[in-house]
Amino acid sequence: MNKNKLSAAARREENWGWIMVAPTIIGLAVLNLWPFVQTVYASFCEHLGFGHYRFAGLDNYVRMFQNAEFWKATWNTIFFCILTVPVGIILALFIAILLNAKVKFKGGFRTIFFLPLVCAPAAVAMVWRWIFNGEYGILNQVLGQEIQWITDPKTAVIAIAIVSVWSSVGYDAVLLLAGLQNIPKTLYEANSIDGAGKIRQFFTITLPMVSPTMFSVLIMRLMASMKVYDLIYMMADETNPALTDMQSLMYLFYRSSFVAGERGYGSAIVVWTVGLILLVTLIQFWGQKKWVTYDI
């Protein structure tokens, strides 16, 4: 009798559980799981137009791997990560350490560093187009140079990397600041009695203690940099002579799928990009054992 009653309540709980997750699960199935399968399938197909596909085996991948523009985009993406991720994290850590000191207007500084995050990347990129402008841009005026930042193949990726670091450094700094604030003060006190200098303190206490936060910032920043698209879309034009020298994989994906209308080929590019992101992330998770400290 008692057992029966309990199982009735358990059954009711189970029904409620299913009902409450149903909208989300159905939504994810329709909006994400099924599209994921479709994209992978489409990467093996030729797009005939109007959403019709014909199976084409490995054609898209063969074409992709033989295409110099594709390899250039892959390199640009990796180069962009090399430029943005280490510099961005070191700068963010530096800012976080400064903000962690006893300073006045700490909140004000934090608000300023965080500001680019709430601005649409489209608007942010527009100002930087103006600052980087080769003829009249303020940057060249100040430097006394005539660098064609955005249209010179040598500097285009660097220019976009600068904008990217500028946009995200405040956000990373706020995350790292939270990590710094979690370090117990007693660790420093014990250490300074030992007579350790500030610089040694940084390497023996601060860096190991904040390394788990740094790791999550690293993963996040790496994933974001691997799929950079909006800044490039805004800073480059179809007529830009440096277009192939600056376009990322996601930008190439956009152009192939929605400008050229080759959705099978575009699908192959996006599958490759996601595979690359997963690979890079896995390498980081494997590499973290060497530098991230989880217990002290």
Added chain:
Amino acid sequence: MKTDSLRRSYAVNKFITYFFLILGALIMVFPFVWMILTSSKTVPESMQIPPTILPAQIMLDNFKDAIASLPFDRLYINTALMVFFRVICAIFFSSMAGYAFAKLKFRGKNLLFMVVLIQMSLPSQIFIIPQYQMVAKMGMANTIFALVFPGLVSAFGVFFLRQTYLSIPDEVGEAAFLDGCNQWQTFYKVMFPLTGTSVAALTIFTAVFAYGDLMWPLVVNSDLKMMTLSSGLSTLKGQFSTNFPVLMAGSLLAMLPMVVLYLIFQRQFVEGIAGTGGK
């Protein structure tokens, strides 16, 4: 002697700290200042060499030009509606699912939660072509619905709110249950009101992300009248490729609403976005 040198090194430290903080703040603020200053210049003025810092006069002509070539009233409305519906959907569906995943026992729970985790770890671009084809097939391209579509459910929201519900002690729900609430009432009357801070954080996160998103609105709504501020602004660069004063005026108009909200709710924004740890 000793205290003197200590005090001096303390002062040097303080100086260095402020020096770099102020330098950094100037670098962060400069593009915005330059944007505002340029938006009030004439084209010849903006191209002067050496450049003038301040505009000769404060004028709104560039803003008028920007508004004349972009239907900003529609862009504001479209963006607001997209953000509003995405936020409502994220809060409503994610709260329900987050609660169920955290507090209820049901078969298949772990498997279904895996679906949430998988979606979270995949970049949204891998879904975009099929999502676009669905919208097109429904004949819904160039609508508000199309803008909201990928944000109807939020895997991230479910994950984030599940954490919040896990942090609420089970006893709270059990007490309500013993008072005669059923599972829905326990959730809706007792548990959901306890998650205010997290819901606010999710709201800000969802809004900022939707506001800045560029690829989806570009793909799905090609009609200028149905664009968002982000995608609408991107069309301006083709029209006024070298007229930077107008481009700056347009950019200012596009980012203004979110910046104003940010300046009012600074702490909530910073803690909300950083606290969600996403993006």
